[in-house]
Amino acid sequence: MVNALIEFNDVSLVYPNGHKGLKNINLKINEGEFVVIVGMSGAGKSTLIRSINRMVTPTSGELIVDGEDILQLKDSQLRKVRTNIGMIFQSYNIVKRMSVLRNVLAGRLGHTGTLRSLVGWFPQNDLQIAMNNLERVGIDEKAYVRASNLSGGQQQRVSIARALTQQPKVILADEPVASLDPPTSHKVMKDLKRVSREDGLTTIVNLHFIDMAMEYADRIIGLRDGNLVFDGPIEEVTDQTFEEIYDRPIKDDDFLGSEEETDEKNESEQV
Numbered sequence: 001m002v003n004a005l006i007e008f009n010d011v012s013l014v015y016p017n018g019h020k021g022l023k024n025i026n027l028k029i030n031e032g033e034f035v036v037i038v039g040m041s042g043a044g045k046s047t048l049i050r051s052i053n054r055m056v057t058p059t060s061g062e063l064i065v066d067g068e069d070i071l072q073l074k075d076s077q078l079r080k081v082r083t084n085i086g087m088i089f090q091s092y093n094i095v096k097r098m099s100v101l102r103n104v105l106a107g108r109l110g111h112t113g114t115l116r117s118l119v120g121w122f123p124q125n126d127l128q129i130a131m132n133n134l135e136r137v138g139i140d141e142k143a144y145v146r147a148s149n150l151s152g153g154q155q156q157r158v159s160i161a162r163a164l165t166q167q168p169k170v171i172l173a174d175e176p177v178a179s180l181d182p183p184t185s186h187k188v189m190k191d192l193k194r195v196s197r198e199d200g201l202t203t204i205v206n207l208h209f210i211d212m213a214m215e216y217a218d219r220i221i222g223l224r225d226g227n228l229v230f231d232g233p234i235e236e237v238t239d240q241t242f243e244e245i246y247d248r249p250i251k252d253d254d255f256l257g258s259e260e261e262t263d264e265k266n267e268s269e270q271v
């Protein structure tokens with residue numbers, strides 16, 4: 001049976017300045033789904049994603065994550081829920097002066113405890129989990145390299161490996177490829193989709209290019225001005241769907257473009 005892992009019931013979020021970031025959102029996301037959220041800049045994509053681990057806090061409604069209304073949780077309970085949610089950001093959020101492996105091991109923090117990790121002591125099992133995840137995204141040979149020496153695409157793979165090492169149920173990815181060139185963007189999205197599938201993770205990704213959304217989503221959620229204006233499987237999505245979500249005709253700029261091969265070495269040199 002498919003269970004809803006995440007459920008928004010009439011969720012709204014009003015920012016302190018009075019701006020309505022989310023307006024009465026009703027939404028169910030099932031275990032194992034790969035959902036892409038699309039919408040114009042300012043539509044509320046980040047707000048929606050960041051509500052799920054309460055990086056921002058909705059001001060009304062009910063937001064159930066893995067059986068708990070996270071809007072009712074106290075700090076310690078919230079920390080527990082967050083260990084089940086891996087986060088991937090546009091800017092990678094890795095510690096550049098530390099090794100790749102150390103960055104990935106940070107994914108074990110919720111399991112191992114901060115004190116142990118501060119002194120750099122991780123159980124052998126954690127090391128194995130981290131190395132295995134580096135291997136899965138193809139950068140295990142970089143484990144002992146300083147993270148600052150990696151290309152953008154490689155740094156984003158480190159952050160994917162870190163999220164996996166957390167052994168979460170949910171991955172939230174907020175514009176994960178917005179800083180990467182088109183071919184690297186496709187490679188990173190392919191990795192993310194593959195590992196999510198392999199681990200049966202529920203994955204929610206914000207993307208702002210139509211072709212990327214169409215290529216990787218199982219299901220598209222469209223936001224416009226804080227409202228949910230589309231929710232359906234990829235098979236039901238047409239150009240017109242995007243025109244309705246964007247409230248304007250589609251333009252060339254809405255497409256990221258070519259997936260053609262790139263030389264990752266060149267990419268490393270640029271970063």
Ligand SMILES: Nc1ncnc2c1ncn2[C@@H]1O[C@H](COP(=O)(O)OP(=O)(O)OP(=O)(O)O)[C@@H](O)[C@H]1O
Pocket residue numbers: 015016017019020021039040041042043044045046047048208
């Ligand atoms: N802390 C804040 N205080 C007030 N308004 C905010 C705050 N954060 C976001 N907003 C506003 O809420 C709306 C939704 O922002 P959000 O970042 O969720 O949009 P988005 O769809 O992710 O856009 P983008 O693609 O540009 O990142 C925007 O109008 C934004 O200006």
